[in-house]
Amino acid sequence: MRLAVVSDIHANLVAFEAVLADLPPVDGYLCAGDVVGYGPWPAECVDRVRELGAPTVMGNHDRAVATETGFGFNSMADAGVRYASEHLSQQQIEWLRSLPDERHEHDARVKVVHGHPDDPDRYTYPGLFEPALLDEEDVLIMGHTHVQAHEVYEEGIVMNPGSVGQPRDEDPRAAYAILDLDSMTVEERRVEYDIDAVVEAVDEADLPAKIGKRLRKGR
DSSP: OEEEEEOOOTTOHHHHHHHHHHOOSOSEEEEOSOOSSSSSOHHHHHHHHHHHTOOBOOOHHHHHHHHTOOTTOOHHHHHHHHHHHHHSOHHHHHHHHHOOSEEEETTTTEEEESSOTTOTTOOOOGGGOOGGGOOSOSEEEOOSSOOOEEEEOSSOEEEEOOOSSSOOSSOOSEEEEEEETTTTEEEEEEEOOOHHHHHHHHHHTTOOHHHHHGGGTTO
């Protein structure tokens, strides 16, 4: 059982399509949240995730759009939330609103959250990975930090696939991972995409320019 694991797409359709084109054969998909926010293609990214049938949890940007709140976001994040709110259909917003904070998939062997098992908004960076994060699942998947990493313990795997649409680990390539539940291994993958096209689309959407420009440095 091989699963493509994505997170933090952040309405970056160009990066998401590059990831999907790069995928090796897989048996399914999982998404650790923040399908929308920041980028200029929120509707298209929601539709693609739904078309894939990817079990998805609610990220903090997804929640902000679904509940029409900003949660003290900075100006870039706030602009992305407002843009998504204006460009998503009511049906798409309802889909975001329906997303849970955590999911248990594949006979409960895999738990998916956005930030931390105890708090969906808590940042859990690689230095904070530990076996104690695992409960009864074999694999814990988290997003939120936009930093790709994984650790394999006797108790199981703790992993973050990284961010598809807004990497922040100083690697500008779109990030995702392949989880193999048979061999209990994780393959971290990166793929180049047309960042200039995203920068141009951000400008055309009248979103803050830094949303696009920061992609060039992956931070």
